[in-house]
Amino acid sequence: MNVVVRNILRAEAQLIEALGRLGVATVHEAQGRIGLMQPYLRPIYPGARVAGSAVTVQGHPGDNWMIHVAAEVVKAGDVLVVAVSSENTDGMFGELLATSLRARGARGLVIDAGCRDVREITEMGFPVWSRAVSAKGTVKATVGAVNVPVVAGGVNVVPGDVIVADDDGVVVVPRRKAAAVAQAGLEREKKEAATRQRLAAGELGLDIYGMRKQLAEKGLKYIDGPVDWPSSDIEGA
Amino acid sequence: MNVVVRNILRAEAQLIEALGRLGVATVHEAQGRIGLMQPYLRPIYPGARVAGSAVTVQGHPGDNWMIHVAAEVVKAGDVLVVAVSSENTDGMFGELLATSLRARGARGLVIDAGCRDVREITEMGFPVWSRAVSAKGTVKATVGAVNVPVVAGGVNVVPGDVIVADDDGVVVVPRRKAAAVAQAGLEREKKEAATRQRLAAGELGLDIYGMRKQLAEKGLKYIDGPVDWPSSDIEGA
């Protein structure tokens, strides 16, 4: 399985842009609450935001060789997704690789391992989501794979899937579903705009969403109170 | 226990303000080093700061139904405290709920689970302390309780307790102790101001606090040195 697939199928650029505008939380809901990477993947700086086609990398702990290999097959608009064969926080990605990826057209990186040179990469404005920040250097000793399906952040990522990432995390949209999810997301956004206005005016979700009857059926009871809960202090006993 | 208590007893507004001005570290010390939530509860943006009366929510993993229920009983100046029945990082709280809570008068939120839409909530300036940032959506399936005692961040929170939160974390002050703690905190602050000046002038804590004798009694010994500690390199052996 030590292969590099040079060419991949990508979603249409306008769908990718649309998904990126919707953001992670909306896209995740729009595709049925699946595809979200685990929350330990965090942006290296606040406000980082990206959408692009996944170029996948299967690497090994403490070894960043395959990222160099991936740099050759990246196309404009891609986002690298790096998986590692066992849990590892070593700083597999730094400013030189960021320079190279940007020069080759990549828009950002999601790495299930560590990132270093975070000050420089932040200054470059190259968005990275990583498991850790670590200066720990790595070797170039073991080959892996590029552009094969990988599991990163607990999600199976197929090359060409759409990656959307922002302050809320990273979500993966299967390429074939990009159009349907973008459409569902736009509708959701429209609906939420209306709800937002009503909530801002002080109306309650209980009423907007019609929850009161179901809550009562499930056994929720109201009492007026106040209950004079004793504090746990000995004085309050 | 699936109950909602509509009314709770709250501490006096001026005591809450006083505790908020003192900040978490001073309040925690002033009440005898108890009541501090575990440090995994972090603000979603630097500089977040709040003090208010606890409206408590007992929820379940992956289910944010009870936060909608709580929005109805919130009064101006309250802080929602959300506990979950088992460890969970799902994004139970987002921008729509923040809009609703703010419209109802809430000042902030402490949630022993995940928060999403952090960019939007940060722009709103609505302070949130959470265990994680996660876009993971939740269901509305299981009823819990509102305004009953809950354990959040390892601390038992009684409805109406005063919540003080800032960059240093979250501390809980029992309602009946608010006055005493505020008083003790002010005294502590005054005393620290004097100490600060002496420390800034280069005086040592050893002398200000009179520690030298006790250190000697406990067996601390001074040697002049320098000791030429060998480095752990083979060359240094």
Added chain:
Amino acid sequence: MNVVVRNILRAEAQLIEALGRLGVATVHEAQGRIGLMQPYLRPIYPGARVAGSAVTVQGHPGDNWMIHVAAEVVKAGDVLVVAVSSENTDGMFGELLATSLRARGARGLVIDAGCRDVREITEMGFPVWSRAVSAKGTVKATVGAVNVPVVAGGVNVVPGDVIVADDDGVVVVPRRKAAAVAQAGLEREKKEAATRQRLAAGELGLDIYGMRKQLAEKGLKYIDGPVDWPSSDIEGA
């Protein structure tokens, strides 16, 4: 072992400055990828940066007595390194101690435990790397040691070692190796500048570092693709 060593040997000031300018990632590589503290040690504010001579403190969980003791032996340009005898996140270090250390000439602190008053310490611009932020107060009950070798962040630190810390973490350079590491770091930096230009121009690491032959020998194969990876949806099957 409850001793305080008053005087320690330090590296030359200009070497310390040189190492500080190189930064953590370069220094770590320059000394052969060793000496890096574990990545859970994070700066309390972005952009924190320091280089100095290690004054070491061996403390105990929930007890910050020895930091007061250390304040007396600190000299201008030192960085305190605090180790604790078992894993602990209590806020052993706050704004008063920061005031004292700064007054005595210390440049910063690395603490394998918690830090509090982070807003105030950030405003002071006193750089701190810690395992956690926590307001949890501590006692002054058990003596430890100052200026003996300690293990912090998984690294053995000898008093007088050079500590370099920035956004990427904390690295320890043995005093006797400071000159050699600084020299190697400068050379590395020069070499990287040349590489950076080539990468920025779109040249590949594969070619710059001459990796292609070795990759082929290790069995890496290229296929053109595109492979029409099925998505994991039932529809895509």
Added chain:
Amino acid sequence: MNVVVRNILRAEAQLIEALGRLGVATVHEAQGRIGLMQPYLRPIYPGARVAGSAVTVQGHPGDNWMIHVAAEVVKAGDVLVVAVSSENTDGMFGELLATSLRARGARGLVIDAGCRDVREITEMGFPVWSRAVSAKGTVKATVGAVNVPVVAGGVNVVPGDVIVADDDGVVVVPRRKAAAVAQAGLEREKKEAATRQRLAAGELGLDIYGMRKQLAEKGLKYIDGPVDWPSSDIEGA
């Protein structure tokens, strides 16, 4: 709050025995899925099992002084519950304390910190649930409290509550609810016995619990398959 309450109210012995026979999983369900300590509390040997009245201890990290104090107020049939003011794994409890507690009538211990001498305590057959096994020694420097409400394993424990612990963990039953929970548990057990027989005969939970209609309403669909899911190998593409 540095108090020791000598006498506490306990549940009736026969209720405690009944709850112990039911075991943790049944008791937890019978009281409405609340009161379970977090799963990091594990028995130090397989098969450990206990039920008794909670004598509570509020201690501090690295300090076991209050366990000695508690030994005096323990009565036959009690279970010590030790909470610590911040997360800590030090070995606060060992074979000497186990000997003392047993001599005073205690049946077991739940400690939200570490335990040591596990071989000896296992040989004694004294059941202990702890967060960690650690030989790390502790001091006797800071006073806490005995028989006040404490939070251990994420649950608020009031002195005299019934503690039930076995291989599945630790559950806390409020003293006043002991009779109701025991009754509900016995009924649950009876019902489960009937269900068990049907399941063992190959009948499905889907039919026994009548789930099919609700699953369909929630949108679950069946397809016959087989789907020839491609493996993720390049060969299988």
Added chain:
Amino acid sequence: MNVVVRNILRAEAQLIEALGRLGVATVHEAQGRIGLMQPYLRPIYPGARVAGSAVTVQGHPGDNWMIHVAAEVVKAGDVLVVAVSSENTDGMFGELLATSLRARGARGLVIDAGCRDVREITEMGFPVWSRAVSAKGTVKATVGAVNVPVVAGGVNVVPGDVIVADDDGVVVVPRRKAAAVAQAGLEREKKEAATRQRLAAGELGLDIYGMRKQLAEKGLKYIDGPVDWPSSDIEGA
């Protein structure tokens, strides 16, 4: 995606048996060091061992509904693999479900969440690998899927893949590769038997595997010593 696929393709029984006899470590090596679930998945009792065809379950935190659904489609020789949509330790699987699964022919269970009733399930000899032991009860509120690809323990599992699990963990072999991996495993076993004899006789891996030349080329140097490493005590300085 809320579907249940009733029929799946399975590997040949004799291949499954062969893989089971080889064990996790050998199978993992034989298929090129891939497919191993993360090490937090542990057997609930020592010596647990299983091999079978994966029937997959996609569930949600705190909700075990889909395991009941899966019980209907299980065939003799299957192993259930349960994934959850976000990290969760609730006790989704207990003795009643184990009774049902066994009655329907299942050989074991791998669950990326919690297991309860571990004493009873151990007595049944029904092997379970789980992320945690927890009595925390679950609801039946949200539908998921059965027999679709899922990510469990960091590995993508396709229905019908061969699951091999023992004290060393859990490994997944794609159905189409079962024959090739079994063959490679048998060869590896044979080779290891010969190596074992030589190692047991005191021969060195350095010589058996011919490592000396490559080590020298990579720069490994030998010195005779002994080096009188000073201890880190002040006395030893």
Added chain:
Amino acid sequence: MNVVVRNILRAEAQLIEALGRLGVATVHEAQGRIGLMQPYLRPIYPGARVAGSAVTVQGHPGDNWMIHVAAEVVKAGDVLVVAVSSENTDGMFGELLATSLRARGARGLVIDAGCRDVREITEMGFPVWSRAVSAKGTVKATVGAVNVPVVAGGVNVVPGDVIVADDDGVVVVPRRKAAAVAQAGLEREKKEAATRQRLAAGELGLDIYGMRKQLAEKGLKYIDGPVDWPSSDIEGA
């Protein structure tokens, strides 16, 4: 620093035996509560126990090459201590290496990474303490060092230090202190035997250790009670 030191200085065999008989908890106390490795290092089977001279290995994540190198310099009575340059759980040690080490005279292994083949190694009775159990295979690509000081489990280990390990964990005794620690341990053991008898007879630690006066001075107060602590149920309010 890629060196192998062939010969090391060892403590006298009878001191090592004496320390082993005392066990980890007693030795740790006897040398002043220092030198204990972090509690995540656990034996792979209950009852594992060893004492020997440390032969140290500095390795890298996912790479076990240096253990093969160390096998050559091991002498009868040694215990291998393996450190890794960044946190890693890969199964660097298995049954073949155990066979080799045993044949060369090693008594056991402490590894700050993963162990595999635990069933086979348990049957061999070769004691291993590890951070994890994992079948994850490793490569042989990067050279490290043998018999240089390493940090494992948070403790600096110098070659020839005495390693004592049992169910309570792993403690390191500097070679030069072995005699003093063994002596202190024996005295401690004698003293504890007397204390044990008194505690078993029901005497209290409070009296045996004379703690009552100091507790009162520190402010501990007794109240008779019983306090009728309200339960946190709404019914009990």
